[in-house]
Amino acid sequence: MLIDEEALRCLRKAGKAxxxxxxxxxCKVHEGMPLTEICEYVENYIRSMGCEPAFPCNISINHxxxxxxxxxxDQSVIPPRSLVKIDVGAHFNGFIADVAASIALSDDYEPLVHASEKAxxxxINAIKPGVKISTLGSLIESTIKSFGxxxxxxxxxxxxxQYTLHGEKSIPNVATSSSVSLEVDEVYAIEPFATNGAGLVTDSSEAYIFRYLSPKKAKKFERELLAxxxxxxxSxxxxxxxxxDIIPGETLPKLIELSHIGSLYGYHVLVERGRGLVAQSEHTVIVCEDGVEVITSF
Incomplete structure (x- = not known):
């Protein structure tokens, strides 16, 4: 993917938002804060910057x-002494920036947060054209393990x-045998997850985030909604x-129903298999000829 000046402008604008x-x-998150308040604050902030959210604000707590x-x-609030991960995405004309951080409401969790940040x-320090994704995965794994x-x-x-959150290539959080490498002008979200649990996530039964797939099996009025x-x-x-506004009343059940017939994809909430605490750190980067540009620094 070659990035022209307009695409670069859009990416930087999204990254800033x-x-x-x-x-x-x-700096506002605190015990007892409603999760809805956090989500709507983040999403409206992005809109106030002239962009759109690239996905609903993710708030993932503890395991x-x-x-x-x-x-x-939703009546959920931030629990006491919790480990809160906030994952934010913005886009401008479909060009996406994705950034996340962990907030430890107990000093006990600071080492875990630090491990994900250092990974x-x-x-990021190793990114350059030609570097293998396996090298990045190995660095992430060894750094997290060095903290225990x-x-x-x-x-x-x-x-x-553009308009695609997950492209063909991925950046593993562990060493792999892949020979795939990074190329100039590619854009990546790098996001190490560290845990004191099993080191694996599994799907829960809940899904609150959806993505358009196909109207093929939908009824006529459902096709209008999908359009x-x-x-x-x-996407x-x-x-x-x-x-x-377009699905009044039981909105979530209707989205779940549309996911069951294949019209929408439902993203199941992911939980740590061993019920361990999870910390996440993330930035979006552009691979440049002379290294890397981080567009979500703050």
């Missing part, structure tokens, strides 16, 4: 690793393309809070 939204909310967002009527730093924790081996960083969803979000993820 996502990183500033995350920075702003991080939850990814894919939780607040839903209509991210090690990976485990990387989550079935989660990975991912290539970003509106496509026009709004293309980017969304949640019930964003479509309550």
């Amino acid at each position: 996502a990183s500033q939204a995350l920075k702003s909310i991080m 939850v690793a990814a894919h939780y967002t607040s839903y209509i009527g 991210l730093e090690a990976a 924790f485990k990387p989550i081996r079935n989660l990975s960083g991912h290539m970003l393309k 509106t969803i496509w026009n709004r979000f293309r 980017l993820p969304f949640c019930d809070r964003w479509v309550r």
